[in-house]
Amino acid sequence: MPHPPTTHRTEHTITVAAPARRVFDLIADVGRWPETFPPTVHVERVEHTEPADGSAAEERIRIWATANGEVKTWTSRRELDHDRLRVSFRQEVSQPPVAAMGGEWIVEPVDDVRTRIRLLHDFQAVGDDPGNVAWIERAVDRNSGAELDALRTAAERTGDAEDLTLTFEDTVEVPAGIEAAYTFVDRADLWPERLPHVARALLEEDVPGIQTLEMETRAPDGSTHTTRSVRICFPDERIVYKQLHTPALMTAHTGRWLFEEDADGARITSVHTVVLDEKAVTSVLGPDATVADARVFVRDVLGRNSTTTMEHAAAHARDGAPGA
Structure with a gap:
């Protein structure tokens, strides 16, 4: 019987000098991602549902982004929890060498003016191939670092940011x-x-x-x-x-x-x-x-x-x- 594919997990963290709500809004607003996040080339919102009962919103988005110098595109489902300041995501159909990928943005207030951001990923590689695993780990590490640094820059802009x-x-x-x-x-x-x-x-x-x-x-x-x-x-x-x-x-x-x-x-x-x-x-x-x-x-x-x-x-x- 074949073994189930291995799920790999990563976590990247940064603390920024900005209120948690401002940080969450930047993560939630995919329309601003190409200007905010260096790896993101283009994003389109395919579907969006805002429940009347105030529970977490759901949406499907299509993303084009660079990964290790290549342009990849995929469609993800996101759940936006405005109360808990969390955004979870899961790719519907991944592009090789990724077999499956998902994760979560977790925004944690340190105090009124500082926020800790945790970016979690879980993924499986095509064929469980070690080379594919290494490629994905490099891409996730590079893109996560770039995204968190850019998020800090955007969140910490004040006054004349507009x-x-x-x-x-x-x-x-x-x-x-x-x-x-x-x-x-x-x-x-x-x-x-x-x-x-x-x-x-x-x-x-x-x-x-x-x-x-x-x-x-x-x-x-x-x-x-x-x-x-x-x-x-x-x-x-x-x-x-x-x-x-x-x-x-x-x-x-x-x-x-x-x-x-x-x-x-x-x-x-x-x-x-x-x-x-x-x-x-x-x-x-x-x-x-x-x-x-x-x-x-x-x-x-x-x-x-x-x-x-x-x-x-x-x-x-x-x-x-x-x-x-």
Whole structure:
């Protein structure tokens, strides 16, 4: 008779200088995870149930995240206990080498201004293979450490924390069908020959719909900077992305390209969410620069580049339309 698979357990702990409720809210709000947690690329809430009797809420979420340099995706069920400050989770279908995984966030008040966070995992490896076990342990250890450190940073931000985060969008009308415009944005490997602000681009797509993009972008003064992003593609609908390597002025940058077509026409919208690095403002923009200056600068640079991309995508769609 075969042995049942071995269940392995881990625990990672950190204490932060923030109230427990603030910490719990950051864990509960999966919409903010890509900006808060370095490994998380994108999260979608599939289902959410808030019981009328006040018991724990339940939800299903789909996550795309990096693990040991690879992008993995899975769907998890979560139970959110707002009274006990706990969030349990269990993967519905895991990706190899993970056979099964679950765990719990436990938020414990130390006093009014300090909180202990415990992150528990239990997992089984495909085939109980020692190599698979070691791979999972490395991924869990690396990601748990990164998530707890990032959670501490986010929870301990005070005062002007909201000023450090900005979300904005720009829209360009497309004079033809949306498919060609989508293809233009999807094929970022062709951007150096198509876009004036892109000097170099390396696009990899080992798994259909999951891309990594390393890009060298030109600034108006002729200088360049390199970014590395993971992009999740939903054909002819949207492309969401997260920069894994950001310019010095940002600690996080996520975005979405949205492609819409209805009776009123077709359009592309670019949405950016940025978390500024307050400590880098003066070194990047000058000794007298403020966070407000940084917000204006980032809005201008990112908005200009994405609008240029959308305008070229719209022209590409127009020129490729029948009869053009």
